[in-house]
Amino acid sequence: MPKERQKLSALIITYNEMGYIERCIxxxxxxxxIIVVDSYSTDGTYEYLENHPKVKVIQHPFSNFTHQKSFTLKQASNxxxxxxxxxEVVPEQLKKEIIDTVNSDTDLAAFWFYRKFMFTDRPLHFSGWQTDKNYRLFRKSKARFSDKKIVHETLVVDGSSGILNEKLIHYCYKNYDDYKAKMLKYGRLKAKEDFYRENRYNVxxxxxxxxxxxxxHYLIRLxxxxxxxxxxxxxxNALSDFERYRELKKLEKKNELAYYLVMP
Known part of the structure; x- marks a missing residue:
C-alpha cells in the first residue's frame, strides 16, 4: 500500500508587504x-490576499513578532x-527538497534553511549574512515560539533538527527608506525586550x-x-543597535517619571 502524502501548511505574517508578498505567495x-495573518495593512496587502483564491487571510493586531507568529502557528491545519x-521566496529546487523531506521517513522535527540575501534584485554575498540560517520547516506538534524574545523570535524544538541543502531567497532590501524603517523598528523592539529583562541602559x-x-560586518565579515x-x-544594521539603546534610555526615563508621579 503506498504511503499517504503528507500535507503542508504555509504560514506568513504581513504588514504593508505589497511588492514582496506577491512573489512569496x-x-x-x-x-x-496558505494562511496569512495580516496586522491591518494599509497599502492594499490585505485586499490582495483576500482576493487570492488560494489564501486564507486573517487580520490580527500586532504586539510583537513572537505573539504574532504563535497566533499564526495555531491556525495551521497540518x-x-x-x-x-x-x-522570502521558495525557489524551484528548494520546493522539491521540501516536498521530498516532508514525505520521507524522517524522524527530524525541524529543518534549518540557509538564505540567499537580495539587495533589490542583486545578491548580497557577505556583510555578515553569509552564515545566516533560520528554522522555516517544522512539525507543529514538536515546536513553539519562545516567549522570552519579542524580535528575532526563537523556535523551541522538541526533537532533532536538520538542514536543507537548497537556499531560501530573502529580498531583504527594497529601498533605503524601507530597510531603515525596518531596522529602527527592530531596534525599538529589542529595547523593549531589554527593558522587560531589566537590562540597564549604558552610554x-x-x-x-x-x-x-x-x-x-563590514571588515571582519567582508x-x-x-x-x-x-x-x-x-x-x-549598526543603526538598529544605536536605536536599541536610544529607545531603552527613553523607556527607563518614562518608567522613572511614572514612579515619581505615583509616589505618596
Whole structure:
C-alpha cells in the first residue's frame, strides 16, 4: 500500500508587504493551505490576499513578532508547517527538497534553511549574512515560539533538527527608506525586550556596540566585498543597535517619571 502524502501548511505574517508578498505567495502555491495573518495593512496587502483564491487571510493586531507568529502557528491545519517571512521566496529546487523531506521517513522535527540575501534584485554575498540560517520547516506538534524574545523570535524544538541543502531567497532590501524603517523598528523592539529583562541602559554600549557591529560586518565579515551595498547594509544594521539603546534610555526615563508621579 503506498504511503499517504503528507500535507503542508504555509504560514506568513504581513504588514504593508505589497511588492514582496506577491512573489512569496506564488512560490508557496504547492502547499496544501496558505494562511496569512495580516496586522491591518494599509497599502492594499490585505485586499490582495483576500482576493487570492488560494489564501486564507486573517487580520490580527500586532504586539510583537513572537505573539504574532504563535497566533499564526495555531491556525495551521497540518502538522508540517513552512513558516516564511513575506519577503522570502521558495525557489524551484528548494520546493522539491521540501516536498521530498516532508514525505520521507524522517524522524527530524525541524529543518534549518540557509538564505540567499537580495539587495533589490542583486545578491548580497557577505556583510555578515553569509552564515545566516533560520528554522522555516517544522512539525507543529514538536515546536513553539519562545516567549522570552519579542524580535528575532526563537523556535523551541522538541526533537532533532536538520538542514536543507537548497537556499531560501530573502529580498531583504527594497529601498533605503524601507530597510531603515525596518531596522529602527527592530531596534525599538529589542529595547523593549531589554527593558522587560531589566537590562540597564549604558552610554558606552550605545556608542561602542553599533560601532563594533559596523566594523565586524563590514571588515571582519567582508561587507567591504559587497561594495556600496555592503556599506549601506552594515550602516543600517549598526543603526538598529544605536536605536536599541536610544529607545531603552527613553523607556527607563518614562518608567522613572511614572514612579515619581505615583509616589505618596
Amino acid at each position: 506564488e512560490s508557496v502555491e504547492f502547499a496544501d493551505e 502538522d508540517w508547517v513552512l513558516f516564511l517571512d513575506a519577503d 558606552l554600549s550605545q556608542i561602542f556596540k553599533p560601532l563594533w557591529k559596523f566594523v565586524n 561587507g567591504i566585498l559587497d561594495g556600496k551595498k555592503g556599506i549601506i547594509i552594515c550602516y543600517l
